[in-house]
Amino acid sequence: MALVARVRALLLPGSRLRGATLGRAANGGGAGARRALSHRVLVEADPAAGVAVVKFRNPPVNSLSLEMLTELGICLEKLENDKTVRGIVLTADRPGIFSAGLDLTEMCGRNPAHYAEFWKAVQELWLRLYQSNMALGAAINGTCPAGGCLLSLTCDYRILADNPKYTIGLNETQLGIFAPFWFKDTMVNTIGHRATERALQLGLLFTPAEALQVGLVDQVVPEDQVQSTALSVMSQWLAIPDHARQLTKTMMRKATVDQLLKHREADIQNFVSFISRDSIQKVLQVYLQKLRKKNH
Numbered sequence: 001m002a003l004v005a006r007v008r009a010l011l012l013p014g015s016r017l018r019g020a021t022l023g024r025a026a027n028g029g030g031a032g033a034r035r036a037l038s039h040r041v042l043v044e045a046d047p048a049a050g051v052a053v054v055k056f057r058n059p060p061v062n063s064l065s066l067e068m069l070t071e072l073g074i075c076l077e078k079l080e081n082d083k084t085v086r087g088i089v090l091t092a093d094r095p096g097i098f099s100a101g102l103d104l105t106e107m108c109g110r111n112p113a114h115y116a117e118f119w120k121a122v123q124e125l126w127l128r129l130y131q132s133n134m135a136l137g138a139a140i141n142g143t144c145p146a147g148g149c150l151l152s153l154t155c156d157y158r159i160l161a162d163n164p165k166y167t168i169g170l171n172e173t174q175l176g177i178f179a180p181f182w183f184k185d186t187m188v189n190t191i192g193h194r195a196t197e198r199a200l201q202l203g204l205l206f207t208p209a210e211a212l213q214v215g216l217v218d219q220v221v222p223e224d225q226v227q228s229t230a231l232s233v234m235s236q237w238l239a240i241p242d243h244a245r246q247l248t249k250t251m252m253r254k255a256t257v258d259q260l261l262k263h264r265e266a267d268i269q270n271f272v273s274f275i276s277r278d279s280i281q282k283v284l285q286v287y288l289q290k291l292r293k294k295n296h
């Protein structure tokens, strides 16, 4: 289903996204700050600063389900069309887990049409974020594996909470799957080829100190200062004239974006045939069961 159709489905009577509002903040934010609510994404906009904080709230682990990807896409599209917003900070509504990555239940026991729809939505969100004209910051206030790490890598800078429990990285190989070429390219563009090769083959999840050292994040700060630091760094990015910053960003990212645009359909087909393999289904199911067993 295309984004428009998925949006329609979400707006059907009964959907909690229906009637989402953008009103004056009940609390928090500067004068004139606005707060918009959808089911899984909370937006706190500060028009005076030109910045919106987009908070993930998809319990229990902020996984990127099809619905979460769709809501995030809608929210970003709205912000892109809002002339008062020049920068966005992505963060988790509750500290602890920034995002557990792609929702594994979307990749297990479904049919090929579902896998294709899901993967298309992952591509769409990546394209929207990686090509965004806005300045994007990630205030990483929790653990950040796989698709969560990818989300943060689409941003222009990353601030990570100084908590050794919070790790970040593309750990796909540890699950028995692997990061597709555009995940890999996004990481190469951030930390370079050799560090990416090592990180991807070993499926490394970096502690804050390691992530800072390898350049996966730009700053590690005390947990209670992640958002405020991300906002203060944002003011540096917004001090640059938009057109100059945007042209530079496009120049830096265009080759990577073009690769996916050129191979988009093939990438979907590759994903569908890979994820549909019995052997891959089995490893994903074992991984999910292990996660679930912990709690039962």
Ligand SMILES: CCCCC/C=C\CCC/C=C/CC(=O)SCCNC(=O)CCNC(=O)[C@H](O)C(C)(C)COP(=O)(O)OP(=O)(O)OC[C@H]1O[C@@H](n2cnc3c(N)ncnc32)[C@H](O)[C@@H]1OP(=O)(O)O
Residues within 6 Å of the ligand: 060, 061, 063, 097, 099, 100, 101, 102, 103, 104, 105, 143, 145, 146, 147, 148, 171, 172, 175, 177, 178, 179, 180, 270, 271, 274, 288, 291, 292, 293, 294, 295
């Ligand atoms: C040829 C070309 C082909 C190209 C394509 C090739 C390959 C495909 C690439 C696909 C890419 C995938 C990228 C991904 O993002 S895969 C997801 C990777 N994520 C993880 O490995 C994280 C897994 N989760 C955890 O490690 C932990 O949950 C945690 C995030 C550290 C949080 O721990 P904790 O607070 O202890 O919470 P629980 O573990 O108890 O989890 C609570 C609850 O949530 C469920 N859950 C956790 N993660 C996910 C998830 N990613 N998706 C869906 N569900 C998840 C977990 O099962 C628990 O459920 P129950 O409440 O039912 O027990």
